[in-house]
Amino acid sequence: xxxxxxxxxxxxxxxxxxxxxxxxxxEHGISLxxxxxxxxxxxxxxxxxxxxxxxxSPRPLPACTTPAREGMVVRTRSERLENYRRMLVELMLAERxxxxxxxxxxxxxxxxxxxxxxxxxxxxYEYLSPKLTMDLSHERFGLDHNxxxxxxxxxxxxxxxxxxxxxxISGRGVKSRIIADLNRSWRESGTCxxxxxxxxxxxxxxxxxxxxxxxxxxxxxTMLARVLEGREKKEWEG
Amino acid sequence: xxxxxSGRLRLxxxxxxxxxxxxxxxxxxxxxxxxxxxxxxxxxxxxxxxKEFPAGVDVALVEGAVTNRANLAMAGIIRQRSRTxxxxxxxxxxxxxxxxxxxxxxxxxxxxxxxxxxASPAFDYAAVPQLLPRALPLHQxxxxxxxxxxxxxxxxxxxxxxECMLRGEPVHLAPGMLTFG
Numbered sequence: 258x259x260x261x262x263x264x265x266x267x268x269x270x271x272x273x274x275x276x277x278x279x280x281x282x283x284e285h286g287i288s289l290x291x292x293x294x295x296x297x298x299x300x301x302x303x304x305x306x307x308x309x310x311x312x313x314s315p316r317p318l319p320a321c322t323t324p325a326r327e328g329m330v331v332r333t334r335s336e337r338l339e340n341y342r343r344m345l346v347e348l349m350l351a352e353r354x355x356x357x358x359x360x361x362x363x364x365x366x367x368x369x370x371x372x373x374x375x376x377x378x379x380x381x382y383e384y385l386s387p388k389l390t391m392d393l394s395h396e397r398f399g400l401d402h403n404x405x406x407x408x409x410x411x412x413x414x415x416x417x418x419x420x421x422x423x424x425x426i427s428g429r430g431v432k433s434r435i436i437a438d439l440n441r442s443w444r445e446s447g448t449c450x451x452x453x454x455x456x457x458x459x460x461x462x463x464x465x466x467x468x469x470x471x472x473x474x475x476x477x478x479t480m481l482a483r484v485l486e487g488r489e490k491k492e493w494e495g
Numbered sequence: 496x497x498x499x500x501s502g503r504l505r506l507x508x509x510x511x512x513x514x515x516x517x518x519x520x521x522x523x524x525x526x527x528x529x530x531x532x533x534x535x536x537x538x539x540x541x542x543x544x545x546k547e548f549p550a551g552v553d554v555a556l557v558e559g560a561v562t563n564r565a566n567l568a569m570a571g572i573i574r575q576r577s578r579t580x581x582x583x584x585x586x587x588x589x590x591x592x593x594x595x596x597x598x599x600x601x602x603x604x605x606x607x608x609x610x611x612x613x614a615s616p617a618f619d620y621a622a623v624p625q626l627l628p629r630a631l632p633l634h635q636x637x638x639x640x641x642x643x644x645x646x647x648x649x650x651x652x653x654x655x656x657x658e659c660m661l662r663g664e665p666v667h668l669a670p671g672m673l674t675f676g
Contacts, residue, residue: 357646358675360676370674379582379589379632379644384632
């Protein structure tokens with residue numbers, strides 16, 4: 258792939274044509290907060306935490322869905338970006354019911370970690386406190402809509418890696434919900450293979466193993482890389 | 496921060512709509528409490544027998560959400576009589592477990608405690624402060640100057656925050672001490 262040169266945080270750096278800005282930024286050791294991004298899955302640009310300022314664009318752009326181009330001038334840190342990122346995390350916390358103290362994923366939650374790293378010590382917005390349900394119909398797994406941030410990692414891993422597309426999103430905006438098949442209970446889903454990939458990639462306590470109590474749901478983020486590497490090496494082909 | 500008293504921090508702790516876990520964690524400061532007692536006077540709190548929130552408080556650590564009318568009135572008094580108000584723990588900061596009732600109406604919340612539409616004999620509702628429609632974080636009711644997250648915040652966090660206040664600085668905790676829950 259042809260090499261391109263761009264300026265990131267006043268430094269001239271190189272990348273390869275076809276890469277996203279996030280890839281180039283990460284390759285050069287600059288860390289950006291992300292929640293919907295996951296190595297091995299398609300990019301969605303949904304959480305907007307990886308927003309960067311690109312010269313010529315009046316608004317910040319998500320680094321994960323913006324292609325790196327020759328001559329781009331990019332800034333990954335600024336007061337405006339930090340403000341927006343913090344607002345985004347606060348809005349995520351305010352939108353549903355993230356009672357961290359009683360969450361299966363406390364201590365292992367990406368939203369919790371990202372919020373702390375950004376210095377979110379309180380939420381300036383009113384909590385919406387929606388009355389949401391849980392789907393505990395599956396034999397081994399549970400889905401708690403209260404913890405869901407709609408990153409769609411579960412939707413993408415199910416579609417792109419497991420290849421069955423059990424998960425989808427119904428509704429719009431604040432009424433969006435993760436659904437199985439055409440809004441069936443998880444148990445009644447005709448497509449779910451019970452592989453558990455969705456549970457492992459979920460960044461919060463929204464998808465969990467049944468039987469996990471507060472703080473017990475430790476996810477395995479390396480699972481996806483192992484699956485993809487195994488496929489690449491044809492480890493499971495007879 | 497210029498102290499109101501004679502060079503010693505006038506410290507108050509308050510227990511609103513919480514479980515007192517934050518105060519239990521405060522006691523976990525163990526021997527640091529002795530050090531703290533050299534620099535601060537505890538002028539109000541569940542640990543001392545003061546009936547009324549005093550005037551001229553340097554720092555008030557407030558545990559719990561604002562969940563009833565008594566909490567609301569107390570929050571106003573705390574703000575009026577304290578130079579610095581700190582939300583102490585997740586209930587004061589987010590509403591936390593106390594605010595789990597916000598998914599219900601007040602009537603739905605109280606229904607399990609009623610017998611045949613009447614208040615259970617165990618509860619004298621005339622004597623119990625009236626619930627607000629929603630349990631609220633403290634900063635939605637009065638201006639708050641600092642936050643110590645956690646359910647409860649560990650003693651390391653409490654100590655770090657108190658040391659900021661003793662130096663006369665705003666509460667500033669490292670990211671590792673900022674997690675909710």
